[in-house]
Amino acid sequence: MWTRLLRPAADEGGPPDAVLTLTAIILLLRPFEIWWIAPFVLAAACLSLVFRPVRRAPATWLLVSALVAARIVVVWPLSDNHIYLLAYWCLAIGLALSDPRPAATLSASSRWLLGAAFAMAVVWKAVLSPDYVDGRFFRVTLLTDERFADAALVFGGLSHQQMVENRTFLEPLPEGAALLNPPDFVEPPRLRAFATLATWGGLLLEALIALLCLIPAGGRIELARLAALLAFCVTTYALAPVAGFGWLIATMGLAHCPANQPRWRGAFIAVFVLILLYSEIPWTGVLADWTGR
Amino acid sequence: MKTERDRTDACARVSWRTLLPVALLVGVAIAQVTLARTAGLSPWKGGGFGMFSTTDDAGRRHVRIFVSAADRSEEMAIVPSLEDAARRAAVLPADTELSRLARRVVDREARYQRPIDTVRIEAWRIDYAPGTLAATTRLLREFVYRVDAAAAPRR
Numbered sequence: 001m002w003t004r005l006l007r008p009a010a011d012e013g014g015p016p017d018a019v020l021t022l023t024a025i026i027l028l029l030r031p032f033e034i035w036w037i038a039p040f041v042l043a044a045a046c047l048s049l050v051f052r053p054v055r056r057a058p059a060t061w062l063l064v065s066a067l068v069a070a071r072i073v074v075v076w077p078l079s080d081n082h083i084y085l086l087a088y089w090c091l092a093i094g095l096a097l098s099d100p101r102p103a104a105t106l107s108a109s110s111r112w113l114l115g116a117a118f119a120m121a122v123v124w125k126a127v128l129s130p131d132y133v134d135g136r137f138f139r140v141t142l143l144t145d146e147r148f149a150d151a152a153l154v155f156g157g158l159s160h161q162q163m164v165e166n167r168t169f170l171e172p173l174p175e176g177a178a179l180l181n182p183p184d185f186v187e188p189p190r191l192r193a194f195a196t197l198a199t200w201g202g203l204l205l206e207a208l209i210a211l212l213c214l215i216p217a218g219g220r221i222e223l224a225r226l227a228a229l230l231a232f233c234v235t236t237y238a239l240a241p242v243a244g245f246g247w248l249i250a251t252m253g254l255a256h257c258p259a260n261q262p263r264w265r266g267a268f269i270a271v272f273v274l275i276l277l278y279s280e281i282p283w284t285g286v287l288a289d290w291t292g293r
Numbered sequence: 294m295k296t297e298r299d300r301t302d303a304c305a306r307v308s309w310r311t312l313l314p315v316a317l318l319v320g321v322a323i324a325q326v327t328l329a330r331t332a333g334l335s336p337w338k339g340g341g342f343g344m345f346s347t348t349d350d351a352g353r354r355h356v357r358i359f360v361s362a363a364d365r366s367e368e369m370a371i372v373p374s375l376e377d378a379a380r381r382a383a384v385l386p387a388d389t390e391l392s393r394l395a396r397r398v399v400d401r402e403a404r405y406q407r408p409i410d411t412v413r414i415e416a417w418r419i420d421y422a423p424g425t426l427a428a429t430t431r432l433l434r435e436f437v438y439r440v441d442a443a444a445a446p447r448r
Binding site: 139185242 | 312341423
């Protein structure tokens with residue numbers, strides 16, 4: 001049993017090396033801050049990048065999964081959701097590598113994990129959060145979250161001064177209180193349209209991905225699933241400041257690509273790099289400067 | 294007609310190795326929804342994938358801490374040594390997190406040899422009105438930690 005967990009999975013029927021390599025890169029790009037967890041995760045990621053037997057050994061990924069889970073417990077309840085997904089994904093890799101059909105097992109795991117994660121995201125947005133479907137979430141977030149500010153200026157048609165005044169307007173008052181002279185709130189039609197597009201575009205795309213992932217079918221459904229995942233990554237992570245989630249989705253999509261579809265595999269690797277560029281290049285800020293916003 | 298890969302994929306679907314990770318995801322997500330509904334957990338946290346679904350995120354929550362004793366009653370600033378516990382209590386204003394924060398406050402006051410009988414913690418969030426987006430703060434939870442009562446079971 002234990003020796004089997006240390007034995008590297010064979011190439012024949014095994015998951016593509018790129019999936020394991022990209023997962024190790026994710027661990028290096030977003031290291032954990034807990035001193036007794038981070039060094040071991042980083043060491044496992046480095047060793048798995050350098051040594052193929054380490055990369056393809058189930059024990060490596062089961063250990064990393066346990067360390068990521070420990071981090072979630074230690075900082076409870078502050079971990080972001082992609083850390084949970086990372087723990088499940090590393091567990092899925094470890095279990096798949098110890099299976100007689102590693103590639104097929106990991107492909108099925110990635111589909112189920114993506115389907116369940118997107119389904120929960122849709123349930124929260126469409127059912128459990130009253131301030132999402134009425135547009136409040138994006139109307140407020142585009143104005144108050146500094147990470148979306150440049151996009152609000154460029155695509156929403158706001159000026160810097162209007163942004164400042166709107167932020168003052170959105171400062172909370174004690175319950176029941178009201179100002180004698182409240183500041184103006186300026187919401188150009190373009191900004192309202194941008195918030196509506198983000199609200200419904202995001203929800204519909206996530207619902208489509210959940211549906212396509214939870215339908216256990218191959219053929220055209222499988223290709224539609226991959227296309228929807230790529231579309232989600234290309235559009236969402238251009239603005240959403242959560243590259244860690246995007247890298248995971250791209251890597252899980254890659255694991256789900258059929259072996260005889262090198263173009264799809266290449267597309268997911270390209271999207272992984274694109275999300276890296278999105279996260280490091282403040283392109284909406286550059287656009288805001290160019291357009292004088 | 295099914296390909297070889299489809300058949301192996303179908304076999305893998307029923308394998309416990311495929312189901313275990315997703316079963317964990319669903320189990321944690323159900324627990325997260327339950328905690329969000331019953332204990333005030335922020336939908337953004339807890340592994341339920343509720344991020345970017347609501348304005349009720351960690352940045353729009355805060356706690357206020359009030360300490361009192363025989364000759365004092367005052368609001369305490371959230372000093373750096375309390376920030377982590379305060380953040381956790383704001384995100385999940387349940388007894389466990391609020392008690393943890395209160396114990397940190399008691400320990401800190403003891404270090405500075407200041408008397409303390411009671412720690413009162415308020416957890417707040419920001420609401421935005423539908424339509425107008427007028428922002429108000431709303432009390433999520435008020436929690437009182439009595440130092441003597443907390444110490445009694447340990448004796």
